[in-house]
Amino acid sequence: MTSDIDPAEPQGDTAAPPSRRAAAEPSEADSIGMRLRAERLKQGMTLGRLSEEAGLSIGALSQVERGLVSPTVRTIYAIAGVLGISPAAVIDPVGAQAAAPEDSPFIVRRTAQPKVLDTNGVTKLLATPIGHSRYKGYVVTIAPGGSSGENSYAHEGEEVGVVTAGSFSLQIEGRIHLLGPGDSFTFPSTLRHRFFNDGDVPAEVIWVNSTS
Incomplete structure (x- = not known):
């Protein structure tokens, strides 16, 4: 008799191992990059224009948007300033929304x-x-x-x-x-x-x- 169960797979708990689950969760750099990219695209702004106005290279901006680097506070301020959004909303959108006056x-x-x-x-x-x-x-x-x-x-x-x-x-x-x-x-x-x-x-x- 053959078995369809792979002995290499853990039994009883079908959830992904903690390391695999953690890898699927976006890091802080990923989240910040995704928010900045979404806002840039929403405004129809090219990386070239953002680069020129923020005083940052296109390569550096691309790395930030893809979450490959953790941007400094100064970098976030520069990008947010060009996009006309709050740096706080980029770093912690939930907290910024909670702090907004009613x-x-x-x-x-x-x-x-x-x-x-x-x-x-x-x-x-x-x-x-x-x-x-x-x-x-x-x-x-x-x-x-x-x-x-x-x-x-x-x-x-x-x-x-x-x-x-x-x-x-x-x-x-x-x-x-x-x-x-x-x-x-x-x-x-x-x-x-x-x-x-x-x-x-x-x-x-x-x-x-x-x-x-």
């Missing part, structure tokens, strides 16, 4: 505005509700000596802004404009641009980006 989906209280960027002397608070992808509004603070970087960049969409305090320089296609309180701007994001603050006091700007 209010209208159209309102974001100043105390609840997530910091999506804090690098090179520039901080950005997301002023529009998370989930609204067509327009992203930010409260941008540019410290003295702060800038978007040495190189100008371009991407899809349009930009609108109003300076509420201090002054900063906005460079569009090589021409530099010094803007002060009450000054405003609008330009296609496809024009190469950068900004910096050569003054002695922080500048604050209400800055809106459209994704199309």
Whole structure:
């Protein structure tokens, strides 16, 4: 008589061994990468554009999205800042949702505005509700000596802004404009641009980006 039972297989418990079950569960790096990739694709953004705006190589971004590396907090902030999402929502979406105030989906209280960027002397608070992808509004603070970087960049969409305090320089296609309180701007994001603050006091700007 022959048996259909493979003697190499454990009997009684048909569940996968703990090591096999653990391997099937996504790691923290996997989960973060999947969330970032899903958001990028949702916004129709290419890796190339994300690379340019976040200041990270395409290879590094690809490794993060595939969960091959654990991204640093700075890397998460840079990517989340470009995507206009909360870094907290990337790292711990359940906790971020639980911490969100119970209010209208159209309102974001100043105390609840997530910091999506804090690098090179520039901080950005997301002023529009998370989930609204067509327009992203930010409260941008540019410290003295702060800038978007040495190189100008371009991407899809349009930009609108109003300076509420201090002054900063906005460079569009090589021409530099010094803007002060009450000054405003609008330009296609496809024009190469950068900004910096050569003054002695922080500048604050209400800055809106459209994704199309």
